[in-house]
Amino acid sequence: MADILAETERLRLRGWREGDREEFVARVNTPAVMRWLGGVQDPSSHEAAFDRVDSYQRDYGHTFWIIERRSDQALLGFCGLKRVNSPGGEVLHGDFEIGWRLREDAWGQGFAKEAAIASLDLAFDRFAAPYVVALTVKGNETSQGLMKRLGMTRRQDLDFDDLRYPELNPCIVYRIEAGEWPAARAAALG
Ligand SMILES: CC(C)(COP(=O)(O)OP(=O)(O)OC[C@H]1O[C@@H](n2cnc3c(N)ncnc32)[C@H](O)[C@@H]1OP(=O)(O)O)[C@@H](O)C(=O)NCCC(=O)NCCS
Numbered sequence: 274m275a276d277i278l279a280e281t282e283r284l285r286l287r288g289w290r291e292g293d294r295e296e297f298v299a300r301v302n303t304p305a306v307m308r309w310l311g312g313v314q315d316p317s318s319h320e321a322a323f324d325r326v327d328s329y330q331r332d333y334g335h336t337f338w339i340i341e342r343r344s345d346q347a348l349l350g351f352c353g354l355k356r357v358n359s360p361g362g363e364v365l366h367g368d369f370e371i372g373w374r375l376r377e378d379a380w381g382q383g384f385a386k387e388a389a390i391a392s393l394d395l396a397f398d399r400f401a402a403p404y405v406v407a408l409t410v411k412g413n414e415t416s417q418g419l420m421k422r423l424g425m426t427r428r429q430d431l432d433f434d435d436l437r438y439p440e441l442n443p444c445i446v447y448r449i450e451a452g453e454w455p456a457a458r459a460a461a462l463g
Contacts, residue, residue: 275458278295278338279394281388281390281391283317283384284341284388285343286338286339286372286391286392286395293339293348294319294320294440300376301375302314306374306376309392309412311437334400335353335355336355336397337352337354337372337374338352339377340379347444349384350373350375350379352370352373354392354396354402356368357370357406357408357409359444360435360436360437361437365431368405370407371389371396371405371407373385373419377436380415390458390462393405403450405449406447406448407420407446409444410438420447421447424456425447425448426447427446432445433446
């Protein structure tokens with residue numbers, strides 16, 4: 274279908290469809306998943322976040338896409354590309370940013386890495402990104418683990434304070450250059 278961005282061995286990255294918002298909230302808006310993302314969100318902030326996801330697709334042609342498991346079409350979460358727009362991180366504004374959020378019962382199976390590899394392929398091959406950043410906070414070691422498994426480099430010089438989340442600051446930055454991706458990809462696939 275037209276809204277399928279990529280297919281991997283076990284997953285499909287696709288655009289958002291009717292009913293996805295409700296399914297996403299039911300599966301992904303949990304204390305464990307949202308621990309480093311400001312906690313469980315109320316319905317109005319979720320709608321605003323989904324509207325932003327739609328606007329990235331409209332404005333840039335890429336966004337945080339739905340991760341669907343091919344074997345049963347289950348919605349596992351999202352992974353994909355936006356552009357940095359964090360208040361406080363102006364020096365990075367407009368940079369390609371990879372992000373991920375999976376339901377808890379999909380952790381620990383390599384699904385996030387599989388979706389992230391497909392997203393970085395799209396970033397460098399289809400969208401011609403010169404480099405891609407990933408943002409997180411110090412305590413989010415699982416997310417940093419994924420950044421490292423993808424071959425991203427910690428860039429302390431780019432860290433900043435996100436004005437929206439003073440209690441979680443600083444926002445820490447990892448980055449990978451287009452020229453680094455082929456070798457990093459091969460290593461990530463192991
Ligand atoms: C960050 C997040 C996406 C990482 O997910 P993840 O499942 O740990 O990451 P991966 O897909 O790389 O999976 C790695 C794990 O799967 C295991 N695994 C099992 N089968 C595997 C396979 N076939 N291939 C690869 N890894 C496999 C690995 O051994 C590893 O396990 P470990 O964590 O016990 O060492 C997930 O924790 C999440 O959604 N967190 C909440 C949202 C969030 O914080 N988002 C980021 C905001 S910055």
